[in-house]
Amino acid sequence: MDALDVARWQFGVTTVYHFLFVPLTIGLSILVAILQTLWHRTGDEKYLKLTKFYGKLFLINFAMGVVTGIVQEFQFGMNWSDYSRFVGDIFGAPLAIEALVAFFLESTFIGLWIFGWDRLPKRLHLATIWAAAIGTNLSAYFILAANSFMQNPVGYRINPDTGRAELTDFVAVLTNKVALITFPHTIAGAFLVAGSLLVAVALWHLIRRPDSPDTPAYRFAAKFGSWVTLISATAVMITGDIQGKIMTQVQPMKMAAAEGLYNTESPASFSVLTVGSLDGSRELFALKIPYLLSYLSTGDPNGTVNGINDLQAQYAAQYGAGSYTPIIPITYWSFRLMIGFGLAAAAIALLVLWSQRKGRTPTSRWLLRAGLVMPLLPLAANSFGWIFTEMGRQPWIVFGEMLTRDGVSRSVSMGEVLTSFAAFTLIYAALAVIECKLLIRYAKAGVPDLTPDPDPDDTDDAERPLAFAY
């Protein structure tokens, strides 16, 4: 263990942790905006109740996403200063634009939405949640464009005098084919989480409190959430399929590592699981689907998929001696867990829809149990997806241009990085417990009783309490 390893662990822990909150923020902001729009359009109070109810859960989660995001903005400079120097000319721009164009929009309008119920006309108040939701989704694009440069660097040249990467075509960076496909894949994954949360909470109320007067609201939420989950699961699969083919073109080693495919094969099969050693020396048992890996990688069931050994030899010839192979057990299993957890969430969504067919109310305890773990499944799928895509890029920090070990801060000592790693881990762990307890508390409390928000144009009553206050 040296300072580099600790810096990598810190980046991994803080980023995976940050991304537990981000998908819910991305997906739920839009879903809450849709609920409020439904209320606006129909005047049906059940939608307003759901808006306020899920809005509260959204905000408990939102706060965590915001504060853990601050760390991300500065961590590149703190722990990866040589990386920052190398790519700053390119990588800094989307980050700065993200803050200026997206974070301001998101943060300012979320404040207006939270506190604006009695301060803004109804239509304008509805617009504020949409503005915040658009800001949130925009921010995802810029950060994914930045990440895509690390996977597939485009629109740059290496300055021979300084040895640094310089931007030559900003449009190319923003329209990186990896970014164009990673964005919809990530957004769909976010909606998978948000839809599942809608279902889990609504199902709990439907089954545990079947005689609640708010049953129609929960019925709607469970159905709406299930459809969101199913549609986004479909979108995740379609985008993931395209993404896999693009990945095979730009990072063939990552695709080989996803399968643990050591030798080039055509056609190549996909193993659902393998028992044995993944270093290729021994395979006790493997459940294989013929042609599938060839299809996933190339679109042709008989297509050739390059193996790790050939790619390693090719990279060693191209970039000099060294290992260019990621840690195979991690890429192999994270790839499968990503797919498996995502599919499991979609399967539960189908069950929930089936349980409500023709106006039925779900009663099954088993369904309730499945429903309660449901939001955790896509959350895990999201995490494993990122672990796969980032670990699969190793040993590169910028594919083909800079090794991870060359990007770390040279002036930051082992003691310093251990201190920050311990501090972040501890505070994040404590906050995770607090956040989960609060979410459960407010989810159990159920939809609120409505007190009409006072008319914002009525200025007579200067002493009336605020509609919302911290």
Next chain:
Amino acid sequence: MELTTIWFLLVAVLFTGYFILEGFDFGVGMLLPVLGRDDRERRVLINTIGPVWDGNEVWLLTAGGAMFAAFPEWYATLFSGFYLPLLLILLALIARGVAFEYRNKRPEASWKRRWDHAIFFGSLLPAILWGVAFANILRGVPLTADHEYAGGFFNLLNPYALLGGATTGALFLTHGAVFIALKTVGDIRDRAAALAVRVGVATAVLAVAFLTWSLTIRANTAAIALAVAAAVALLGGLAAAYARREGWAFIGTAAAIGLAVATLFTALFPNVLPSTLDVAGTLTATNAASTPYTLKIMTWVAVIFTPIVLAYQGWTYWVFRKRIGVAHIPQH
């Protein structure tokens, strides 16, 4: 004007905006245990900044992002060099931000007390540490010829930097008291106004001492003029606070903070991080900068979006312009 100069200015403007806006947020947080005698009063204080604190904090993210995009060497050297102070700032901002959102989510007094501590320390630490950091930027730090920070943590805690920390801490405290007086009604307003004047006098002494010391380290005519203007603005703000002209008092302390930050950046220019070790290590607006192509794109983005951001943030302050008091705090 050179693109690098424009971006030096823009980074300065972003930090100025950040310190003016989050300055009073920090002040409100530091005054929570002082001016908030019970839960309702503390909630009044928190809700004066409730709708805006998050948007204010984005100024920091934008300033950081702008440094990364326009001056990657500066961003890389500064934040890896000032590692532990920045870590403390980040931890403080995490605890404080969550505290605003979670404090009123449970009724127990012990729960609220814990988050009150998070708000207080989460405001106090960055208020002081930003002063320490910017004083060190102006003073210069040991940098090797390849721009790596070669000092330790305690190198950053020199007397001049500590005076800088005390100054920003006091400035934000005064600014926060003035802001509370502007945004509240009733007893709290009177106490905040009285406190602003008392703390303000001590702040003025610290600020004059710090700016004078700063100008002995490096100075130019413009920086001296800005420092004088900062002192005048602060004294004017305090006089207005004394006269209970709360709007003017706020303009005074806001201008004082803005002019003080401008003084530091003007004195610093064209350097962005001077080296006390090896002159070759000094980072300047030129040798730390990105390529003209990147700067040009970023200039367009900034020219288009900064006015839009200013417009809707300004509108937010207009929407929440009403003063609040204990009567406005709902039961839950």
